[in-house]
Amino acid sequence: ISLGYERLKRRTYILMESLGLLNVNGNRRNSFCVDGNDVMEIKLVRNPEDLMTETCSFKPDMCHQVFGESEQIFGYKGLKIKLYYAAGNLTTYIGIEYDEKINTPGIEPDNI
CATH class of the missing domain: 4.10.910 (30s ribosomal protein s13; domain 2)
Structure with a gap:
């Protein structure tokens, strides 16, 4: 470093x-700090109908490998991270949505 x-x-x-x-x-x-495990949704998609149902999705047990030991994500309000995998070939979709991003001079949100 x-x-x-x-x-x-x-x-x-x-x-x-x-x-x-x-x-x-x-x-x-x-309010700009959230638990990564709470805001992530992981889904294995087998057919188009799976995109519309909640039964195929789950939240991770841990995400420290991506977001650090605290598993906290800083800089976003209303953060939602969708990580979808196609069952056949594991093609990946990553969707990131948030209501607000921190806008304080000198403070950067986490790079997600």
């Missing part, structure tokens, strides 16, 4: 702390 990146990361942390976006443990907190 470059020194420039570490400085930027530290400045972002200080700014978030001053705006009250961190809890006492230094973790992100507010």
Whole structure:
């Protein structure tokens, strides 16, 4: 990791702390921070009708491999991540929707 990146990361942390976006443990907190397991929907699609039913979808048990140890995603309100796989060839569809993206100077949302 470059020194420039570490400085930027530290400045972002200080700014978030001053705006009250961190809890006492230094973790992100507010309405722009969501649990990755709660906002993800994974679905195995066998036929077109599966796209319209909820019975084929499930939420992951863990997502720390993608979103880090805390499994938190920062910077979005009303976030929904849809990860659909075609049963035959595993063609993948990724849909990302959100109501609002954080727009505070100096604070970047997580890259999802």
